[in-house]
Structures are given as structure tokens and as C-alpha cells.
Amino acid sequence: MNCKLVTLALLISQVGFAESQYTHWINYTAANGMPDDKVTSVAIDHERVWAGTENGLVLLVGGRIERVFQPADGLAHRFVTGVAVDSKTGDVWISTFGGLSQYSGGHFHNYSSSSSGLANDIVYGVGLQGDNVWAATTAGISRLNVRTGEWTVFSERNAPLHEPWSYGISVSDKKVYVAVWGGGMLEFDIAGEYWKPYNDPDGEMEIVLFRNQGLIHDIVSSVSWNPDSKMVWASTYFGLSGYDGRNWHNYLSTDSGVASDFINAAKSVGPYVWACTDKGLSRLNFKDNTWETYRVNAQSGRGEIIMTDGNGKVTKRETLTALAHSYILNIDVQNDDIWVATAKGLSHGTISHKENESHANLRSRR
Amino acid sequence: MRSLAALVALASVLSAAESYLSPTEIKLSPNGRTLYVVCEDSDALLSIDTPSCKVTNRVTVGHRPKDVALSPDGRHLYVSNEWSDTVTELDAQSFAVRRTLKTGWGPIGLTTDKTGATLYVANSIGDDVSLIDLAKGCEIKRLKSWRSPNAVRLSRDGSRVFVSNLLPHLAPYDQSPVSELNLIDTTKQIVSERVFLPDAMELRHVAEAPANAGGFLLVALMRPKNLNPLIQVQQGWFLTHGLGLIQPGRTSSTAKQVLIDDIDQYYAGADGIAFAPDGRYALITSSEANVVTIIDTAKLRRHVNAFDPADLPNRLDSARSFVVRRIQTGINPTAVATSPDGANAYIANHLDDSITVIDMTRLSVRVTIDLGGPKEITTLRAGERLFHDASFAVQGQLACFTCHPANHLDGVAWNLETPQLGRDRVANRTLRGIAETAPYKWNGHNPDLETQCGPRSARFIFHSEGFNSEQLKQLTAFIRSIPLPPNRHLSPDGELTASQERGKGLFFGRNCASCHDPKTHYTARTSADVGTAAQYDTSGMFDIPQLERVYEKPPYLHNGEALSLEQIWTVYSPGGKHGQTADLTKEQLNDLVEFLKTL
Numbered sequence: 025m026n027c028k029l030v031t032l033a034l035l036i037s038q039v040g041f042a043e044s045q046y047t048h049w050i051n052y053t054a055a056n057g058m059p060d061d062k063v064t065s066v067a068i069d070h071e072r073v074w075a076g077t078e079n080g081l082v083l084l085v086g087g088r089i090e091r092v093f094q095p096a097d098g099l100a101h102r103f104v105t106g107v108a109v110d111s112k113t114g115d116v117w118i119s120t121f122g123g124l125s126q127y128s129g130g131h132f133h134n135y136s137s138s139s140s141g142l143a144n145d146i147v148y149g150v151g152l153q154g155d156n157v158w159a160a161t162t163a164g165i166s167r168l169n170v171r172t173g174e175w176t177v178f179s180e181r182n183a184p185l186h187e188p189w190s191y192g193i194s195v196s197d198k199k200v201y202v203a204v205w206g207g208g209m210l211e212f213d214i215a216g217e218y219w220k221p222y223n224d225p226d227g228e229m230e231i232v233l234f235r236n237q238g239l240i241h242d243i244v245s246s247v248s249w250n251p252d253s254k255m256v257w258a259s260t261y262f263g264l265s266g267y268d269g270r271n272w273h274n275y276l277s278t279d280s281g282v283a284s285d286f287i288n289a290a291k292s293v294g295p296y297v298w299a300c301t302d303k304g305l306s307r308l309n310f311k312d313n314t315w316e317t318y319r320v321n322a323q324s325g326r327g328e329i330i331m332t333d334g335n336g337k338v339t340k341r342e343t344l345t346a347l348a349h350s351y352i353l354n355i356d357v358q359n360d361d362i363w364v365a366t367a368k369g370l371s372h373g374t375i376s377h378k379e380n381e382s383h384a385n386l387r388s389r390r
Numbered sequence: 391m392r393s394l395a396a397l398v399a400l401a402s403v404l405s406a407a408e409s410y411l412s413p414t415e416i417k418l419s420p421n422g423r424t425l426y427v428v429c430e431d432s433d434a435l436l437s438i439d440t441p442s443c444k445v446t447n448r449v450t451v452g453h454r455p456k457d458v459a460l461s462p463d464g465r466h467l468y469v470s471n472e473w474s475d476t477v478t479e480l481d482a483q484s485f486a487v488r489r490t491l492k493t494g495w496g497p498i499g500l501t502t503d504k505t506g507a508t509l510y511v512a513n514s515i516g517d518d519v520s521l522i523d524l525a526k527g528c529e530i531k532r533l534k535s536w537r538s539p540n541a542v543r544l545s546r547d548g549s550r551v552f553v554s555n556l557l558p559h560l561a562p563y564d565q566s567p568v569s570e571l572n573l574i575d576t577t578k579q580i581v582s583e584r585v586f587l588p589d590a591m592e593l594r595h596v597a598e599a600p601a602n603a604g605g606f607l608l609v610a611l612m613r614p615k616n617l618n619p620l621i622q623v624q625q626g627w628f629l630t631h632g633l634g635l636i637q638p639g640r641t642s643s644t645a646k647q648v649l650i651d652d653i654d655q656y657y658a659g660a661d662g663i664a665f666a667p668d669g670r671y672a673l674i675t676s677s678e679a680n681v682v683t684i685i686d687t688a689k690l691r692r693h694v695n696a697f698d699p700a701d702l703p704n705r706l707d708s709a710r711s712f713v714v715r716r717i718q719t720g721i722n723p724t725a726v727a728t729s730p731d732g733a734n735a736y737i738a739n740h741l742d743d744s745i746t747v748i749d750m751t752r753l754s755v756r757v758t759i760d761l762g763g764p765k766e767i768t769t770l771r772a773g774e775r776l777f778h779d780a781s782f783a784v785q786g787q788l789a790c791f792t793c794h795p796a797n798h799l800d801g802v803a804w805n806l807e808t809p810q811l812g813r814d815r816v817a818n819r820t821l822r823g824i825a826e827t828a829p830y831k832w833n834g835h836n837p838d839l840e841t842q843c844g845p846r847s848a849r850f851i852f853h854s855e856g857f858n859s860e861q862l863k864q865l866t867a868f869i870r871s872i873p874l875p876p877n878r879h880l881s882p883d884g885e886l887t888a889s890q891e892r893g894k895g896l897f898f899g900r901n902c903a904s905c906h907d908p909k910t911h912y913t914a915r916t917s918a919d920v921g922t923a924a925q926y927d928t929s930g931m932f933d934i935p936q937l938e939r940v941y942e943k944p945p946y947l948h949n950g951e952a953l954s955l956e957q958i959w960t961v962y963s964p965g966g967k968h969g970q971t972a973d974l975t976k977e978q979l980n981d982l983v984e985f986l987k988t989l
Contacts, residue, residue, distance in 0.1 A: 131584050137960070144976075164976075
């Protein structure tokens with residue numbers, strides 16, 4: 025009886041696994057309208073998708089490339105590193121290598137270090153918190169209060185930044201989290217206006233002495249607050265870290281299903297944590313400790329899903345369509361849709377049951 | 391106790407009686423039987439019974455009220471109070487104050503949406519639009535407008551709110567101005583479009599034609615040729631006044647511009663706009679010419695469609711094609727409203743406390759309603775009238791107010807006439823709080839306002855005989871009386887934030903006060919060379935500007951090349967001539983800027 029129950033549970037688990045997998049991909053590359061293959065960032069705003077590339081900002085509406093914005097259109101710089109959509113005002117904030125852009129009502133307004141209080145023109149990430157716009161720059165963290173116009177710079181002089189080079193911003197209702205390259209993760213208390221640093225307890229060593237002792241490494245490439253699980257996740261170049269306010273939960277490729285320890289970005293929504301690695305897109309289901317990694321089979325060009333269950337057992341599944349590339353830079357999630365920024369294009373993944381689509385048809389879409 | 395209350399009431403009446411009313415905005419009740427009049431200088435709202443033309447009610451609102459909006463059912467009124475940063479909500483029948491709503495900085499234009507659920511308020515100093523949830527009585531969001539948002543209008547179908555911006559974009563000083571009209575989607579409550587109007591500025595009232603008359607928008611504007619030498623004023627076609635015609639589309643709008651001036655007579659200060667209910671006529675007030683122009687809208691559309699949109703804005707022969715009549719109004723007509731039955735149009739005469747009623751059948755003045763302000767014209771009032779009077783300029787092209795809207799600045803640089811033509815292009819400067827900041831002009835050559843506004847202005851700006859000595863006395867007295875607005879960056883108790891305090895330390899520690907002396911309004915009242923002389927400047931010495939309310943004064947430096955306070959030091963301080971700031975960190979520079987904003 026027990027044996028049957030276990031078998032039934034496994035079957036249900038497998039069915040659930042498969043049903044929530046992303047098996048259908050549509051890719052957008054320089055060959056079909058993108059201004060550049062290297063897509064650095066992506067943000068979903070209902071039917072609109074904003075994608076930052078090395079050569080401009082792309083707006084997709086209903087799955088079609090609607091417009092490409094470049095400096096000639098008013099964008100601060102061609103190299104776009106991050107996008108954040110203000111759900112209240114509809115304005116889009118764009119971090120670039122030439123300052124910060126605000127897209128509003130069809131036009132850009134730009135902020136640079138010479139024309140405003142922005143700390144530096146190399147801006148890697150942008151986040152929105154109430155009336156504040158936060159920008160992660162190479163010279164510290166900048167905060168603009170859009171109502172008063174006041175700029176505040178947080179750097180090694182007035183915040184616990186070992187390095188001023190900040191990479192990413194994520195906002196919760198009470199905190200602002202910042203990824204600092206070589207400086208760990210910072211937490212800003214909005215009400216109290218103070219910082220709290222989180223660093224690798226092993227210091228500079230690229231080893232982990234105790235698995236869940238603290239942040240896995242100080243080279244943090246991005247942070248992601250999950251409002252559902254109330255956890256913050258940090259991607260590093262040496263593994264993935266999650267913090268629930270009490271305990272750390274760390275993952276390495278050697279002891280989990282994450283595709284690689286070199287993680288460019290993390291995104292956590294619902295029970296899932298997405299890790300954008302240099303060897304594929306990995307998804308952790310934090311509830312049951314199962315993993316999926318989406319990548320491109322270099323030989324066949326088809327997609328692969330590598331599944332790792334809670335016991336470490338690995339299975340593989342092949343899909344007819346695949347991500348544009350296995351080098352993943354960023355991701356955004358809206359319900360069952362995911363949009364993935366890769367080194368060779370933008371990918372739209374959906375949960376599809378049409379597994380019998382013709383190979384030729386799929387080839388033509390890639 | 392009762393006698394004390396009576397004394398207070400009497401004092402209030404006496405105080406009110408001593409103030410000019412200065413009606414600046416009007417709105418009609420849905421049935422057209424009541425006209426609501428916003429009286430800027432007496433902090434009051436009046437109601438007028440339109441059949442009898444009598445003032446029936448008066449209520450005190452906040453400081454410097456600017457506009458009034460009605461709820462869709464006509465039961466409530468909302469008055470924006472520019473200097474209180476509030477909106478007063480009133481019962482339309484009893485005039486009882488229901489509550490006071492907080493807004494952003496400097497609320498001016500406002501409207502409710504079609505359901506009456508949301509109030510849209512243009513914040514002229516905050517450069518944004520507050521959306522206020524009227525059920526909860528609190529602000530729900532602010533939308534970026536751009537620069538000094540001014541008039542606000544709900545579209546006839548309720549799907550959009552239109553917001554005009556008084557000042558143009560901040561841009562390099564050698565470019566002509568570009569202004570914008572914001573379109574707000576009332577369903578999504580976002581700015582859905584920004585309509586750019588090139589070579590135009592000082593966008594004021596907006597009105598929408600009925601659908602049967604084309605459904606287009608008209609917005610009052612000015613078209614300056616500020617890149618040309620000012621001597622062009624004498625030859626005409628320099629400061630022209632007109633309308634923006636915007637045809638809103640589903641996703642994008644088209645914009646054209648047309649002039650309402652005649653070839654040899656200009657109509658400065660295009661301001662109020664209203665359509666007759668059937669759309670046949672549009673009325674535009676020229677606040678500095680004391681005229682309302684009545685336009686045949688069908689002829690206007692035909693004319694606009696007959697010419698190349700690039701050529702149209704500069705044609706001074708346009709008006710004769712569509713202007714039906716020019717009617718003299720009272721002094722400084724600002725707002726205009728038409729009655730629902732189309733019989734009358736009402737015009738607020740800002741500087742003579744009256745309402746002109748136009749008979750829309752005869753297209754003539756039916757009656758002038760005296761609102762009851764003081765009959766004695768003081769020196770200041772006379773000066774204010776002169777300040778708004780374009781008749782002193784050649785062909786009526788401009789008044790002082792034309793380039794100093796809201797007694798402030800217009801935000802662009804002008805190529806003023808100098809002995810060496812084409813040289814010394816300078817940014818316009820504010821007139822607020824300048825009484826004790828002589829000398830005047832960027833070159834500091836005018837020791838007092840009498841010199842600034844006297845024969846030199848007559849010769850170089852107005853190209854006319856100018857003001858006589860009595861008028862000059864009145865005008866300069868008025869200019870000296872122009873107050874500074876409240877400081878929005880300083881806390882009510884005057885306590886500085888940590889950043890402002892650090893900035894204060896830098897300001898005095900770096901000896902900024904040696905030139906920007908706090909004892910004399912943060913100017914040393916002399917000239918200095920801060921290394922900003924440009925190619926066409928004949929001297930590097932420029933008057934040290936006063937710094938009070940400096941955050942309201944971009945662009946900066948003598949030619950307006952610094953578009954932000956930061957740029958003064960990050961871009962335009964060669965060799966540290968504008969203070970020793972090269973070693974400041976970005977945090978320190980931000981602190982310094984935050985302190986400057988408190989002045």
C-alpha cells in the first residue's frame with residue numbers, strides 16, 4: 025500500500041513537473057528585428073515587454089517588436105543595462121552606460137552625473153521605491169526623490185560599501201536591497217534610513233567553509249526580493265544565496281541543480297527562484313527543492329530541460345524549441361510567461377502542450 | 391464672545407474690502423446660472439448670479455487662488471491655492487468649506503474626471519500633476535508634467551486630461567524653445583502622450599472644440615524669435631502670439647500653430663480660450679492687449695489646412711482669414727467661459743476687478759459686471775497695469791509680463807540689442823524679490839530699476855516712447871513689490887536637513903558668501919568674472935545674481951547655458967573660477983545644491 029502511494033505521488037510529481045515546464049520558445053535576435061543580439065535586461069509590463077540591449081532599448085507589444093529606441097530618439101546611451109517600470113505612473117526608467125533615462129508619454133528625459141546628482145554615468149541597475157528612483161552605479165548608489173528633486177549618493181564614505189561598484193537594486197515594502205560587486209549585499213531600511221551589510225563570512229576566499237553560514241560570495245551580481253516568500257535572493261559569481269531574515273540558503277552547482285556557479289542575475293517569484301547562469305537558465309522550486317535548467321543542446325540546437333529532484337536524481341527532457349542561447353543575463357516573469365535576456369537574443373518562454381509542432385516550423389521561428 | 395466674533399468678521403470684511411480682487415479664473419455652473427470667479431489677490435472665490443449679474447456670495451480660500459473646478463454634478467467646487475499648496479473643497483450652494491486637500495508645489499489648473507472620483511491638479515513649482523482620490527481626500531500619485539504646468543482641461547468624452555506647460559523645455563541657449571502639452575489617459579491615469587510645440591512657449595488655457603466642429607484642441611501660446619537680435623522687434627514678426635491646434639489621435643496627435651496677430655498690430659498675452667457650445671466660434675483673450683478675439687472655427691480649419699504646417703506659424707496674414715471680431719474688454723482679460731445656451735461669453739478682467747459679458751449673437755459687449763473691488767487705483771495697481779500693457783511696445787508686440795510670466799522669467803536666453811549687434815546673448819531673469827538687489831542687467835550697468843525700465847527699455851526693447859516719469863514711478867514701485875514665493879525646500883520651522891546642513895557648511899566654508907552675501911539677498915551687488923564668457927560676449931564680468939528661490943530659476947549663468955544647478959560646477963566652472971569646487975565629491979556637491987534650494 026505504501027509502495028503504491030509513493031508511486032502515485034511520484035507520478036503526480038512528474039506530471040506537475042512537466043506541466044509547469046517551459047517547452048515552447050520564441051526568440052528575437054538581430055536577424056528578426058532586435059538592434060543587437062546581446063540582450064542585457066528585460067522587464068514585463070502587462071502586454072508590453074521592454075528589453076535592454078547593447079545597442080538600444082526595445083519595446084515589444086503583444087509579442088511583436090514595436091519600436092527600437094536609440095540615442096537619436098533621446099535615450100541616454102545605446103548600452104542599456106536595466107529597465108524598471110513604474111506601475112503607478114507608467115513611466116519607464118532605464119539604466120544605461122551614459123546615465124539614467126526616464127521614458128514618459130513617448131519621450132525621454134535623461135539624468136547624468138554632470139546635469140544632476142547622479143553619482144556616475146555608468147549605471148548598472150535601477151529600482152523604484154515609492155517616490156524614489158534608485159540607481160546602482162559604478163561610484164555608489166544614487167537615490168532621486170522625484171517629488172523634491174533631491175539626490176542622495178551612498179558610497180564608501182557614508183554607507184558600508186567596501187566597493188562603490190553596485191550592480192542591481194531590488195525593493196521590498198520596507199527595504200531596498202543592493203548588489204555590490206565585491207561588496208556583498210546591502211540592505212537599506214526605508215523607515216530608519218540606515219544600511220545593513222551582508223557579506224561572505226569566508227571573506228575573499230572562493231570556498232564555502234559552512235554551506236549556509238552567510239552570503240555565498242561578495243561578488244554579487246543582482247538581488248531579488250520575493251514578496252510572496254519574503255525572502256531576498258542574491259546571485260553571485262560563485263553561487264546562489266537566499267536569505268529569509270533568519271537563515272541563509274545557499275546553492276552551488278556541486279550540490280544542487282543550478283547549472284553553474286557563475287550567475288548573472290536572480291529573480292524570485294512565488295515558490296520559484298530563477299538563476300541566470302553562463303550555462304543555462306536554472307529554476308529552483310524552493311518548496312520541494314527541485315531544479316530545472318533550460319539550455320540549448322549545442323549539437324542539435326534543440327532545447328534541453330535538466331531536472332534535478334529533491335534527492336539529487338537528474339533526468340533530462342528535450343524540447344523542439346530552445347532558448348536563444350545558454351548564456352543567460354536576465355529574466356522577468358509574469359504569470360506563466362517568462363522573457364529571458366541572453367547573449368544571443370531575447371527569448372519568450374511559455375508553457376506549451378503542443379509538443380507535436382513540426383521541427384521545420386520551429387526552425388523557421390528561431 | 392459674540393462681539394469678538396463680530397469684530398473678527400468685521401475685520402475680515404474690512405481686510406477684504408481693502409484688497410483688489412484680481413479675478414484670474416472663471417467657471418460656469420452646469421446650468422449657466424452661476425459664475426464662479428477666482429480672485430487671486432483677495433484669496434477669495436465669488437459667485438455671480440448670471441441673470442442679474444450680481445455678486446451673490448464670497449468665501450475666503452487659501453493663499454493666491456488660481457483656478458476653480460466643479461464636480462460633475464455641480465455640487466462641489468475645488469479651488470487651487472498656489473501659495474498654500476492646497477485645494478479648498480467647497481459646497482457649491484452654501485460656499486461652506488468642506489475640507490482642504492494637500493497638493494504638490496504651486497497648484498494652479500485643476501479638473502475632476504468625468505465621474506468626479508479623481509481631481510487632477512497641475513503643480514507649477516513641482517513640475518508635476520497631482521491625482522487626488524476625492525473619496526479618500528488624499529493624493530494617490532503624481533505624474534511628471536515637465537515645466538511649470540499651467541492650465542488643466544478634461545476632454546469632452548472624459549478620456550483624457552490636457553495639461554499645458556507655461557515654460558519651455560530646458561535646452562541649450564542657442565536653440566529656440568520647445569514647449570509641450572501633456573495628455574493624460576484618465577483610465578490608466580498615466581501620461582499617454584507629450585505633444586511638442588516647437589518655437590513656442592507660455593502655453594496657457596486649453597479648450598476642446600465640439601466634435602461637430604472638428605474636436606481639435608486650441609492652446610494659447612507665444613512664438614518668440616529669441617535667437618534673432620531684438621532689433622527685429624522694430625521690423626515686426628519677432629514676438630508673435632497665437633494658437634496651437636492639436637488634433638488628438640488614438641495613439642498620437644498632430645500639432646500645428648497659427649498666429650492671431652495682424653501684420654501691423656499684435657495681440658500680446660494670448661491666454662483664455664473657450665468655444666461656443668455649437669463650436670462655431672472660439673474666443674481668445676489677449677491679456678496684454680485688452681482684447682478678446684472671436685474666431686470663425688470653420689474658417690480657421692480651412693485656413694490651417696490650406697498651408698504648409700511649417701510655413702503657417704510665421705504667416706502674419708492668417709488672422710484676417712478667420713477673425714470675425716476683436717472686442718475691447720476690461721484690463722488684463724485672462725479667462726473666458728461661454729454659457730451653455732451659447733448666448734453669452736464671460737471674461738475675467740484681472741486688473742480692473744470686473745467681468746465683461748459678451749452678447750454672442752451680436753458679438754458685442756452686453757454688460758460689464760463690477761465685482762466690487764476698491765475704486766481707488768493705487769500706485770502699485772497702476773504699475774501692475776503698466777506691467778501688463780503691451781500698448782507701450784511697437785505695434786503692441788509685448789508687455790513686461792510677456793517675457794516675465796507670473797512676474798518671473800520665461801526660461802530662455804534672448805539676443806538683446808547691444809551696440810555690437812548679435813553679441814551678449816543673455817538669459818531672462820526673475821523679477822521676484824529683486825527690490826534690494828541692484829544693480830540690474832547681467833552686465834550690471836543699470837544702477838536702479840528706473841534706469842532698467844526707463845528710456846533704455848523704451849529704446850532697446852519696446853522701440854517706443856516708453857513710460858513717462860509718473861508711469862515709470864508706478865511701474866518700478868510695482869516691480870519692487872513683487873514678493874518671493876514660499877520656499878518649498880525649507881521645512882516650516884526652518885530647520886535644515888542633514889544634507890542641507892552639510893551644504894551650508896560647504897557654502898560658508900568655501901567662501902561662496904563673499905560673492906553671494908546672505909546680508910544682501912545672496913548677492914554682493916557687483917559683478918564678477920567666473921570664467922563663463924562665451925564666444926559672443928563682449929565682457930567676462932557679469933552681475934552676481936541673488937540666490938533666493940534659486941531652484942525656480944533655471945537655466946543658470948548669464949546666458950542660461952547651465953541647465954541645472956549641478957552644471958554650474960560640473961561643466962561651466964573652468965579653472966575653478968566659480969568657487970573652489972573641483973575637489974568636491976558628488977555627495978558634497980549634492981549637499982551644496984540642497985542647501986542652495988533652501989535660500
